[in-house]
Amino acid sequence: MDKILVTGGLGYIGSHTVVELQKEGFEVVIIDDLSNSSVETLDRIKAITGKNPQFEELDLKEKDRVEAFFKTYKDLKGIIHFAASKAVGESVNHPLKYYENNISTLVYILKALQDLETSNFIFSSSCTVYGQADELPITEEAPVKKAESPYGNTKQIGEEIIQEVCKINSEFNAIALRYFNPIGAHDSALIGELPIGIPQNLVPFITQTAIGLREELSVFGDDYPTEDGTCIRDYIHVVDLAKAHVVALKRLLESNNKTNYETFNLGTGTGSSVMEVIKSFERVSGEKLNYKIVERREGDIIAAYADTEKANKELGWKAHLTLNDAMLSAWEWEKKLRENL
Ligand code: WQD
Numbered sequence: 001m002d003k004i005l006v007t008g009g010l011g012y013i014g015s016h017t018v019v020e021l022q023k024e025g026f027e028v029v030i031i032d033d034l035s036n037s038s039v040e041t042l043d044r045i046k047a048i049t050g051k052n053p054q055f056e057e058l059d060l061k062e063k064d065r066v067e068a069f070f071k072t073y074k075d076l077k078g079i080i081h082f083a084a085s086k087a088v089g090e091s092v093n094h095p096l097k098y099y100e101n102n103i104s105t106l107v108y109i110l111k112a113l114q115d116l117e118t119s120n121f122i123f124s125s126s127c128t129v130y131g132q133a134d135e136l137p138i139t140e141e142a143p144v145k146k147a148e149s150p151y152g153n154t155k156q157i158g159e160e161i162i163q164e165v166c167k168i169n170s171e172f173n174a175i176a177l178r179y180f181n182p183i184g185a186h187d188s189a190l191i192g193e194l195p196i197g198i199p200q201n202l203v204p205f206i207t208q209t210a211i212g213l214r215e216e217l218s219v220f221g222d223d224y225p226t227e228d229g230t231c232i233r234d235y236i237h238v239v240d241l242a243k244a245h246v247v248a249l250k251r252l253l254e255s256n257n258k259t260n261y262e263t264f265n266l267g268t269g270t271g272s273s274v275m276e277v278i279k280s281f282e283r284v285s286g287e288k289l290n291y292k293i294v295e296r297r298e299g300d301i302i303a304a305y306a307d308t309e310k311a312n313k314e315l316g317w318k319a320h321l322t323l324n325d326a327m328l329s330a331w332e333w334e335k336k337l338r339e340n341l
Pocket of ligand 1: 182
C-alpha cells in the first residue's frame with residue numbers, strides 16, 4: 001500500500017481526505033500540531049474506516065523536527081499539504097503569524113523533500129488567489145490578483161514557491177488545488193468543521209445559530225449587485241472536495257500529469273447567494289433561521305464560482321453533492337456535536 005503523508009490531517013478538509021484515502025487503500029501518516037483540531041478526530045476517522053492512521057503531533061515550524069521526520073519516513077509516495085492557518089480576518093490582525101505558519105513551514109517541508117528521489121505534492125490552495133475575478137465563472141487562467149488578506153497572500157506565495165521548485169527539479173511533481181467554499185460534513189456526522197470560537201464562515205454560523213449557540217446570523221449586506229443583493233459563492237461539499245484530492249494524487253502517482261506543476265479549481269460551477277444558502281438550510285432542516293441584514297463585511301468580494309471544465313476534463317473529477325446535501329450534512333454534524341457535549 002502506498003504510504004501518503006497528510007499534513008493538517010486532523011483538520012476539517014484534512015480529516016475528510018484521510019477517510020477517502022483510506023477507503024482507496026492508501027496507508028496514511030498524519031502530521032498535525034493540534035492548534036486548530038482535536039486528537040479525538042483520529043478515533044472518529046477509525047470509526048468511519050476501521051483503519052488507524054499513523055499520527056505524529058508535530059509543529060512544522062520546528063525545522064529540525066521536520067527534517068528528522070522526513071529522514072524517518074523515506075518511503076512516502078505522496079504528500080497532501082493542508083497544514084496552515086486559514087482565518088482571513090485573523091490574518092489581517094496577525095500577518096506575521098500567517099507568514100510564519102503558512103510559508104516557513106512550506107519551505108521546511110520542500111527542503112526536506114529535496115533528498116527524496118521523487119516527490120508527489122498536493123498543495124491546498126484557494127480561490128482567494130483570484131480576488132474579485134473580472135469574469136465569471138472563474139477559470140484557472142484567470143489572473144491572480146493582489147491578495148486582499150495576508151491569508152490569501154500566503155496561498156499565492158505558496159503556489160509561487162512550489163512552481164519555482166518544480167522549475168528546477170523535474171522529479172518534483174505538484175498540483176495546486178484551488179478550493180472554492182468548502183462546506184458540510186461526512187454523512188456519519190462523526191467528522192466535520194470544528195470552528196474554534198465564533199465562526200468566521202457562513203455555514204457553521206448558520207448551524208450554530210439554529211442549534212442555539214448563537215443569537216442570530218448577521219447577513220453581511222444585501223445591497224450588492226446580485227439578484228437578491230447578497231454575495232454569491234461556490235459552495236462545495238467537503239466530501240466531494242476530499243475525493244478530488246485522491247484523484248489528483250493518483251494523477252501524479254500514475255504520472256498522468258501533463259507538466260510537473262498544475263493547478264485545478266475545485267468547485268461545483270454553481271454560484272449560490274447567502275439568502276439561497278439560508279433558504280436551503282431552512283428547507284433541509286425544517287428550522288426557521290434567525291437572521292438580520294447588517295452592513296457589508298470589509299474585504300468581501302461580490303461573486304465567485306468556478307469554471308469546472310479543466311477539473312472535469314483533465315482531472316476526471318466532478319462534484320456530485322448539492323447545496324442541500326451539504327447543508328443537511330452540516331446540520332446533522334452540528335446536532336451530533338452538541339449531543340456529545
Ligand atoms: C461567505 C459569504 C459573507 C459569515 C473564506 C475565505 C476562503 C475560504 C472560505 C479558506 C460571504 C457571508 C459570512 C456571516 C455572512 N477559506 N457571511 N455572515 O469569505 O467567501 O471565503 O472562507 O480557504 O479563502 O476567504 O467565506 O463563509 O466567510 O463567507 O453574511 O456570519 O457569507 O459575507 O458573502 P468567504 P465565508
